[in-house]
Amino acid sequence: MNDTPGIEVADLTVAYRNGHTALKDAAFTVPQGSVTALVGVNGAGKSTLFKALMDLLPHAAGHVRILGLPVRKALSQNLVAYVPQAEEVDWTFPVLVEDVVMMGRYGHMGFLRRARPADRQAVTDALSRVGLTEFRRRQIGELSGGQKKRVFLARALAQEARVILLDEPFTGVDVQTEQTIITLLRQMRDEGRVMLVSTHDLGAVPEYCDRVVLVKGTVLASGPTATTFTPDNLRLAFGGTLRHFMLGGTDLHDDADRRAVDVFTDDERPLVFYDDRHRKAVPGTDDRP
Numbered sequence: 001m002n003d004t005p006g007i008e009v010a011d012l013t014v015a016y017r018n019g020h021t022a023l024k025d026a027a028f029t030v031p032q033g034s035v036t037a038l039v040g041v042n043g044a045g046k047s048t049l050f051k052a053l054m055d056l057l058p059h060a061a062g063h064v065r066i067l068g069l070p071v072r073k074a075l076s077q078n079l080v081a082y083v084p085q086a087e088e089v090d091w092t093f094p095v096l097v098e099d100v101v102m103m104g105r106y107g108h109m110g111f112l113r114r115a116r117p118a119d120r121q122a123v124t125d126a127l128s129r130v131g132l133t134e135f136r137r138r139q140i141g142e143l144s145g146g147q148k149k150r151v152f153l154a155r156a157l158a159q160e161a162r163v164i165l166l167d168e169p170f171t172g173v174d175v176q177t178e179q180t181i182i183t184l185l186r187q188m189r190d191e192g193r194v195m196l197v198s199t200h201d202l203g204a205v206p207e208y209c210d211r212v213v214l215v216k217g218t219v220l221a222s223g224p225t226a227t228t229f230t231p232d233n234l235r236l237a238f239g240g241t242l243r244h245f246m247l248g249g250t251d252l253h254d255d256a257d258r259r260a261v262d263v264f265t266d267d268e269r270p271l272v273f274y275d276d277r278h279r280k281a282v283p284g285t286d287d288r289p
């Protein structure tokens, strides 16, 4: 690992063919060996940013570098992998779990896409790492939501991607699978990889993300979670869409404790901040079973 940023986005503007500018002058940097949350309201531009990083949308202005390389070069070197949202995949397509993971090897194969022993070994290793070895001969459509997510993570591992874009990896996933995925993300971070994770689960962000990028038509703020994932920045990014209230005094304590908490919630996944002396989001304070 060197000091080259994992992802570098500078003054990026992205417009759709109908003329709608979804991102304007967006800028942020993500170091190698990090897990970064990408958060913002519906329509803020998270998927647009992913598409720009995957070269699926032209850049009207600005530039993107991945591990110091222009996007196309990074893609041609198999450095970038995308873990899609469940809705983007046709689960009725008859394909085995191991075949999906083998797709991660295509970029390493020749024109005829003939799998060599090294490719088969990479698939076996990746499936073992995500705990799906016994599911390798199943049709992908027969798996649970959480298992499907892990198949796509295995595909990214088999690809030996260094930068992995994860679109809502925890949607529809139970708490145990969420923990399995978080453990994997941490291991991959420790291997020097870059994970950019779009998520609406704000309560879990401080638990597993080193850094945060807040978007709303542009990048409002980015940096280490402790200094960026703050009530002020969240108000900027989510103002009006999340309920925000403070609890203190007798609403919170039955003694003279003067501490207060800041709560941001969409009524499903609250994010709780303790008072100024503890301006650090507290993970695990949500109300899931």
Ligand SMILES: Nc1ncnc2c1ncn2[C@@H]1O[C@H](COP(=O)(O)OP(=O)(O)OP(=O)(O)O)[C@@H](O)[C@H]1O
Binding pocket: 016, 017, 018, 020, 021, 022, 040, 041, 042, 043, 044, 045, 046, 047, 048, 049
């Ligand atoms: N194909 C498209 N053509 C035109 N405009 C689009 C297209 N896709 C998205 N947009 C618009 O671009 C803006 C950003 O959308 P985007 O899908 O990037 O948001 P998002 O942050 O990923 O939202 P969500 O949280 O709902 O997934 C929105 O205003 C959206 O309506």
